[in-house]
Amino acid sequence: xxxxxxxxxxxxxxxxxxxxxxxxxxxxxxxxxxxxxxxxxxxxxxxxxxxxxxxxxxxxxxxxxxxxxxxxxxxxxxxxxxxxxxxxxxxxxxxxxxxxxxxxxxxxxxxxxxxxxxxxxxxxxxxxxxxxxxxxxxxxxxxxxxxxxxxxxxxxxxxxxxxxxxxxxxxxxxxxxxxxxxxxxxxxxxxxxxxxxxxxxxxxxxxxxxxxxxxxxxxxxxxxxxxxxxxxxxxxxxxxxxxxxxxxxxxxxxx
Numbered sequence: 001x002x003x004x005x006x007x008x009x010x011x012x013x014x015x016x017x018x019x020x021x022x023x024x025x026x027x028x029x030x031x032x033x034x035x036x037x038x039x040x041x042x043x044x045x046x047x048x049x050x051x052x053x054x055x056x057x058x059x060x061x062x063x064x065x066x067x068x069x070x071x072x073x074x075x076x077x078x079x080x081x082x083x084x085x086x087x088x089x090x091x092x093x094x095x096x097x098x099x100x101x102x103x104x105x106x107x108x109x110x111x112x113x114x115x116x117x118x119x120x121x122x123x124x125x126x127x128x129x130x131x132x133x134x135x136x137x138x139x140x141x142x143x144x145x146x147x148x149x150x151x152x153x154x155x156x157x158x159x160x161x162x163x164x165x166x167x168x169x170x171x172x173x174x175x176x177x178x179x180x181x182x183x184x185x186x187x188x189x190x191x192x193x194x195x196x197x198x199x200x201x202x203x204x205x206x207x208x209x210x211x212x213x214x215x216x217x218x219x220x221x222x223x224x225x226x227x228x229x230x231x232x233x234x235x236x237x238x239x240x241x242x243x244x245x246x247x248x249x250x251x252x253x254x255x
Contacts (some may be wrong), residue, residue, distance in 0.1 A: 004104035007121035009049070010094045010149060014128035015092030018046065019085035021135045027081050033230045039138055041073040043084040046131045049093035053120050058098040060108040095124060112163065113150040126153045131232050143221070147190050150220040154185065155229050158194060158205040161252065167202075175253050176203060179227070183248060184215035185223055192220065214240035227252075 027040035034042055044183055048070045055065050093249060099121050102108075106117040129145055130153075136143035145153075166173050183199035193209035216223060218236030225231040229249065 001031055001046050002117055004099075004121055005082065005233075006152045007118075008099045010125040011096050011099075011121070011128055012089075012092050014125065014132050015046075015050070015089045017130065018043070018135055019089050021132065021191075022081045022085040022088075024038050025081055025139050027079055029138055032135050033134045035139055037073065039135060040079040040084060042131060042138070043088055044073050044079070045070055046128060047084070047087040047091040048090070049127060050095045050124060053124050054091065054095035054238075057095065057102050057106070057107055057120055058116055060102075060106065063109050063110075077181070078145055091158060092124075092128065092181040110206070112160070122133060122152070122156055125149075126156055128152065130230065133225060145221055145224075147187075147220050150224045151192050153195065153224050154187075154192075154220070154227060157224070158196070162202060162203045162205050164202055170251070172231045173203070176248060176251055176254055177201070180213055181210040182214075183210035183245060184209065186215060186217045187220035188217055189219045190251065191252065198248075212240065214242065214244045 006012060009165040022039070022043065025039065025146045027038060027043065029039045031037045031039060031042050037045070043116075048067075052065060052067055052070060053059065053107055091206040104118045104121070107114075110116055110119050124206055126149075127151060133143050133145075135141070177200070179199055185194045185196070187193065193207065193208055194206060195205070195206050195212055196205045216226065216233070216236045216238055218226075222231060223233050226233055226236055226249075229252070233245060233249060
């Protein structure tokens with residue numbers, strides 16, 4: 001299966017796993033990684049995001065549709081867990097169907113220039129996987145994601161997090177730039193490694209293991225969740241300049 005194909009498949013797979021987490025639970029439970037939300041609101045947000053992306057892809061939209069349903073969640077109080085699970089799965093199926101019909105190269109409005117359907121397939125595979133982590137962590141459920149999904153999730157996070165427009169949206173990220181500022185990420189279970197480089201005029205990243213000012217070592221899923229600020233940095237081993245790691249995580253705009 002090609003990369004686009006497995007991203008489409010992963011959208012549905014992660015939605016089904018999300019639905020499994022909802023089986024028989026109290027959806028009024030708070031979600032610590034999404035402060036102020038309950039599990040019901042998290043599920044509503046996830047389903048609404050999938051539908052939002054599905055509308056963009058299906059219509060080849062030239063502008064983003066309203067995202068009110070993603071943000072206004074105050075009425076999600078007495079939701080039925082089974083209904084929420086079905087909504088997440090149905091929205092994922094519709095998005096995956098629209099993506100497969102469009103193919104990997106179709107163009108439409110996208111928050112990333114030139115992204116198109118390939119962007120939406122990858123983004124919502126990982127968006128759904130990370131919100132599934134939110135649900136699992138809130139409900140005390142085990143969270144397991146395939147290593148290849150976590151590796152791709154880290155690389156997507158790095159690609160998106162290094163885009164120059166973040167300096168306009170999150171100007172405090174410019175504070176990261178400076179000499180001798182590099183951070184290594186080392187997945188101990190997959191032997192993958194990456195370098196975040198803040199020494200130039202923009203944030204950059206590259207694959208590979210090399211000496212860095214600071215480094216994070218841990219299982220690839222733990223690294224992914226630390227990047228998304230779903231787990232504390234103490235979940236992994238930090239070497240070198242720990243203050244630089246804290247400084248970086250405080251200023252990360254894409255999470």
